[in-house]
Amino acid sequence: MSAMRVVVRVGRDSAVTPVDFGGGAPVLIAGPCAVEDLPMMRECAGAARIAGAGLLRGGAFKPRTSPHSFQGLGAEGLSILSEVRAETGLPVVTEVMSCSQIGPALEAVDMLQVGARNMHNFTLLSELGRSGAPVLLKRGFMATVEEWLLAAEYVLTEGNSRVVLCERGIRTFEPWTRNTLDLSAVPLARSRSGLPVIVDPCHATGSRDLVGPMCHAALACGADGLMLEIHPDPARARSDGDQSLGFEDFRALAADLAETAAFFCSHRQGG
Numbered sequence: 457m458s459a460m461r462v463v464v465r466v467g468r469d470s471a472v473t474p475v476d477f478g479g480g481a482p483v484l485i486a487g488p489c490a491v492e493d494l495p496m497m498r499e500c501a502g503a504a505r506i507a508g509a510g511l512l513r514g515g516a517f518k519p520r521t522s523p524h525s526f527q528g529l530g531a532e533g534l535s536i537l538s539e540v541r542a543e544t545g546l547p548v549v550t551e552v553m554s555c556s557q558i559g560p561a562l563e564a565v566d567m568l569q570v571g572a573r574n575m576h577n578f579t580l581l582s583e584l585g586r587s588g589a590p591v592l593l594k595r596g597f598m599a600t601v602e603e604w605l606l607a608a609e610y611v612l613t614e615g616n617s618r619v620v621l622c623e624r625g626i627r628t629f630e631p632w633t634r635n636t637l638d639l640s641a642v643p644l645a646r647s648r649s650g651l652p653v654i655v656d657p658c659h660a661t662g663s664r665d666l667v668g669p670m671c672h673a674a675l676a677c678g679a680d681g682l683m684l685e686i687h688p689d690p691a692r693a694r695s696d697g698d699q700s701l702g703f704e705d706f707r708a709l710a711a712d713l714a715e716t717a718a719f720f721c722s723h724r725q726g727g
């Protein structure tokens with residue numbers, strides 16, 4: 457049985473152009489893995505806007521596997537995001553890892569991401585529910601679809617229905633990709649929850665060569681959007697450079713994806 461479809465609008469004030477997830481047209485989210493400094497964030501925002509992205513991403517608080525890796529700029533990262541948001545009019549999504557980060561993040565950005573490592577952080581999910589802000593909830597890499605949807609319920613039961621789900625790959629026995637992109641979870645989670653579901657092919661594959669094909673496949677199976685990591689110079693990225701697209705590749709891919717999206721949208725309306 458299919459649940460009623462939810463449309464999630466993102467854009468907290470008139471400084472940005474709001475964007476709808478689940479409204480029919482897939483939403484493109486683009487930006488670096490981590491906010492590194494203001495100039496690179498400006499460059500990424502420019503590239504995202506030109507390519508037709510509806511939302512800008514950038515991590516200020518980074519949940520790194522190793523405590524010795526770059527952890528993000530924290531509060532300084534938030535103020536960079538806020539500045540670039542005002543300059544471009546693009547709404548912004550950033551990750552929060554703890555309840556204390558919610559307030560400061562919501563003064564800077566429009567949507568809060570819960571990363572794969574925090575999908576089971578129920579205190580954080582409930583607090584995000586009470587915040588009323590749009591939430592981008594990534595699937596934990598060891599979580600079943602049912603566990604993922606139950607995590608979403610923690611936000612929903614606080615009266616916040618503004619949840620967008622993000623499939624970002626799960627851990628399997630396959631070592632040649634960073635994770636295994638579970639595309640069957642997209643139509644499954646969409647129909648069971650009614651929530652918009654987007655796909656993050658960068659964290660799913662770990663490798664930029666695989667990002668394009670997985671983007672097209674995600675649109676073909678009904679994804680409500682895509683989240684891509686981009687960087688002015690991926691080889692020098694402070695995190696996730698191997699899976700980040702340079703601007704040239706990104707622009708070309710975004711143009712191809714617009715055609716794929718148009719094809720599948722008209723196909724669904726006709727069929």
Ligand code: PEP
Nearest residue numbers: 489571572573594624659
């Ligand atoms: C991210 O989006 O930068 C991120 C850390 O993703 P995930 O939580 O899916 O690993």
Ligand code: MN
Nearest residue numbers: 489685695696
């Ligand atoms: Mn990343």
